[in-house]
Amino acid sequence: MLQEWLLELLAGFGKLFIHPIFYFSFLLAFVVGMFRVSRERKDFHTRVYDIYQEVRYILPSSLLIGLLLSIIAVGFGLTLPLELLNFIAAVTIVLSAGGFRLLSPAWIIGLALLIFVVSEKIGYSFIPYEGLSFNKILMTMAIMLALLFITEGLLMLKQGWQGTSPRLAESPRGLKVGVQLAQRLWLVPMFLVLPTGELTSPWPWWPVVSIGSETYSFIWFPFLVGFAQLVKSTLPELAVKATGKNIIAAGVVTLLLAIAAYWVPLLAVVSAIFAFISRIWISWRHHAYEKDRHYFFTPQPKGVMILGILPYTPAKKMDLKIGEIIYKVNGIEVNTENEFYKALQKNAAYCKLEVVDVNGQNRFAQGSLYEGQHYELGLILVDEDKELMTEENERYS
Template structure:
């Protein structure tokens, strides 16, 4: 029996690499990266991150969470027909036309669940499920929705605020001001049980939520989780982590409703509706909050604020942070671009900055420079005269 299970797990593992969503995720990340680089070059005459930045985050951050979800799914025996999983994939591809923003599980899986139920109610089923229990299928979808919603919140909280892209927008007063745009795409591969195959149930209680099948197989199915958020009034870390916490909360509530559907099946549909409405509310709440707040990345009365930091530059090695304000460079006060350049050239081999961090505390950052690097510190600064200038050309 153990040999059969291992063989099925290996077969399920291999199915990941023949699923179109696996390759589509990398293509989508590449295309979004192209648009981001184009926007950065337009705003700052340089790219902040290369075109592969979004691709780098697709798997490393989500593999551990996918493994944990897989263990939970295999132990409980979460079972869905392959046709229904492919329907979720189709909804995902359609929603990806809006970029990463619409790829929350609340919308990809929640909409798939509601569409599936609606067509069942009108007597025109979309997915064949001969011999399987409709109520248990819907409940399983609701549980998977809740698990992935919690996963989305955790990924956003841990990784969503890292590597945000600076942008220029037009303020209500007609001035160019800086904002941060956070966007990420994660591929979360999860082992699920298919109600067809050669694997017999090894225990009387497995699967916990039986949909009426007697033989099973495995699939390592790739779920796409996307996120995009524009931040103008505060630091990206604060805004994005708040969003992540809110999504985790609605994920937990969705899970409670989905589990309760074991006794009251209607709650499975209620959980999907709750997830969709709550996720929309989180996005709207952030938009409404930001709409009436002042811009954070604006010219300062004293010093110059950091809007962006280019990777692999002296500024990155000095551990400078976006939102910090540079007061002095090599002992000279700086309040604009020309003063910044002049102070950097004062010492072509070494750079010492006096910086006010995001908590209002003064600290010093320093580092060695090589020939020519005093012009290429690697900072994008909030500049005076209604414009933003990149220090690195």
């Protein structure tokens, strides 16, 4: 029995690397990265992160969560027909036309579930599930939706706010201001039980959502989880974490409704509708909140605000943060980007910055520079004349 399970798990693991979604995720992240770099070059005549930035986040942080979800799925025998999983993959590809923005599990699996239900009710069944329980399939989908919905919130809390892309916008007063685009794509591979194969049930109650099959196999299925959120009125970390917490709360409610569907099958559909609408409401709430608030990244009456930091530069090593205000460079007060770079030239080998951090506290940041290369500090600053190409922009374009 143990040997058969290990062989099936190994076979299921291998199926991940032949699934189109696995490779599609990397292609999608690469394409989104191309558009991001193009926008950054348009705004700043330089890229902030390279074209592979989105690709780097696809797997590492989501593998552990995928493992935990797999333990739950296999332990409770969450079982779906392969054709239905492939339909979920098809919905994923269709929604990816909007980039990462529409790749919430609430929309992907929720839409797949609702289409599946409607097709059955109108007598046009396109997913074969002969001998399986329709209600239990819905319950399994609802539970998977809820678990992945919670996963979306957790991943946003952990790293969704990191490495945001700065952009330029025009305020109602006609000033050049900055905004931040937070966007991520994660691949969450999850072991699921297929109602076909050579494995037999190891326990009388497995799968707990018994859908009529007597033999099983495993598949490691790749689910895509993505989001995109534009932040203008606060720091990205605060905005994205707030959204993540709201998603987790909505996901917990969705999970409770999905579990209750074991006794009241209609609640599986209710849970999917709740998740679908709540995710729309969370996005709308953020948009409405941002719409009526002032821009955060604006030209300052005293000092210059950091809008972006290029990786692998002295600014990064000096631990400068976006949203901080630099008001003195080498002891000289600065209020524009031109004044900032002129002050840097006062000392070609070393710079000392006086900074107001995001909590309003004064601090010092200092570091070495190479002689004659002061423009390699690596900062993108909020400035009224930001459309003009600076020396630093020329260096990194």
